[in-house]
Amino acid sequence: MKVTVQFEAQLRQVAAINELQVELPDRDSLQSALQCVCDQLGESLHERLLTADGQVRPSVMVFVNDRPVVSSVSEPHQLIDGDVVLLLPPISGG
Amino acid sequence: MNNSVPHLSDAEKARYEWQMWTPDVGEAGQQKLKAASVLVSRLGGVGGTVAYYLAAAGVGRLVLAHAGNVKPSDLNRQLLMTTDWLGKPRVESAERRLKELNPFVEIHTTSENISEENASSLIGEVDIVVDAAPLFSERFAMNKAAFVQGKPLVECAMYDLDAQLTTLVPGSTPCLKCLYPEDPPNWKREFPVFGAVSGMVASMAAVEVIKLITGIGEPLTNRMLWVNLRTMNFRTLPIAQRPGCEVCGH
Numbered sequence: 001m002k003v004t005v006q007f008e009a010q011l012r013q014v015a016a017i018n019e020l021q022v023e024l025p026d027r028d029s030l031q032s033a034l035q036c037v038c039d040q041l042g043e044s045l046h047e048r049l050l051t052a053d054g055q056v057r058p059s060v061m062v063f064v065n066d067r068p069v070v071s072s073v074s075e076p077h078q079l080i081d082g083d084v085v086l087l088l089p090p091i092s093g094g
Numbered sequence: 095m096n097n098s099v100p101h102l103s104d105a106e107k108a109r110y111e112w113q114m115w116t117p118d119v120g121e122a123g124q125q126k127l128k129a130a131s132v133l134v135s136r137l138g139g140v141g142g143t144v145a146y147y148l149a150a151a152g153v154g155r156l157v158l159a160h161a162g163n164v165k166p167s168d169l170n171r172q173l174l175m176t177t178d179w180l181g182k183p184r185v186e187s188a189e190r191r192l193k194e195l196n197p198f199v200e201i202h203t204t205s206e207n208i209s210e211e212n213a214s215s216l217i218g219e220v221d222i223v224v225d226a227a228p229l230f231s232e233r234f235a236m237n238k239a240a241f242v243q244g245k246p247l248v249e250c251a252m253y254d255l256d257a258q259l260t261t262l263v264p265g266s267t268p269c270l271k272c273l274y275p276e277d278p279p280n281w282k283r284e285f286p287v288f289g290a291v292s293g294m295v296a297s298m299a300a301v302e303v304i305k306l307i308t309g310i311g312e313p314l315t316n317r318m319l320w321v322n323l324r325t326m327n328f329r330t331l332p333i334a335q336r337p338g339c340e341v342c343g344h
Binding site for chain 2: 008009010012013018047048057058059061063066067068070086088089090091092093094
């Protein structure tokens with residue numbers, strides 16, 4: 001299956017790309033998709049996106065097809081072909 | 095909110111004439127604005143512009159919190175700070191500018207940023223809170239106090255050419271800790287931004303406050319606006335309460 005991962009704000013800056021399409025086994029998890037993205041785009045992105053044990057950082061908001069998703073290693077969110085994953089990092093005022 | 099109906103002078107009616115023409119606002123809506131009080135923290139690119147528009151709109155009382163003195167690096171976006179006030183307290187520059195714009199608005203300033211120590215008392219003075227602070231510790235302190243006191247919190251943020259806005263209402267929407275359960279480990283207080291970006295999100299935040307006070311329109315509740323000004327892509331995304339949230343307990 002093909003899944004599109006979109007980056008905003010600092011994540012777009014670190015990834016140096018607006019979005020990336022990745023190919024994964026059918027019904028693979030959100031974590032696997034993000035690990036795949038980090039493998040392709042580098043360690044800096046991994047640090048901001050995933051914890052050492054592969055969990056999505058709680059401060060990163062994740063939307064799949066514009067719906068909010070909370071996914072963990074123990075309760076992974078399964079993706080399907082054509083899903084669009086949007087990653088919103090924490091931002092603030094100033 | 096203050097339930098007494100304040101009188102509008104002829105000078106005030108003349109000043110606010112164009113906005114009182116807005117359907118569902120009228121003189122009664124303007125009186126609600128005059129009776130209302132809003133805390134704005136801080137007075138940077140976002141907060142200063144929110145305060146400017148709320149003063150222009152005739153919100154009766156503004157409580158403004160921002161520590162420190164005006165620096166050259168403030169001046170690309172902090173429209174209440176002026177070159178002649180470099181090295182002097184930011185809240186003084188802000189108060190002066192707001193009073194020049196609208197002498198009818200009562201302004202209370204504090205030369206402190208929001209903290210666990212002062213959040214409760216400052217929020218206790220107002221009806222609505224605008225969070226335009228750069229540090230998550232400040233934002234979390236405001237979120238907690240606003241939730242405990244049942245006060246709406248208009249949350250504004252920006253980075254680069256991106257901006258984010260949502261209105262959090264205790265008991266009806268997620269709280270800030272639902273969205274960010276941890277202090278983000280990589281967040282830095284200083285970041286890239288143009289004043290036009292902070293001004294854009296600030297204008298929309300001021301509209302949110304005006305809607306909350308007057309009751310017109312639909313506040314941005316249970317939704318978050320994310321704007322990418324590089325692509326001019328505006329998304330309104332649903333946001334959800336987080337089970338077991340340490341603040342709102344959902």
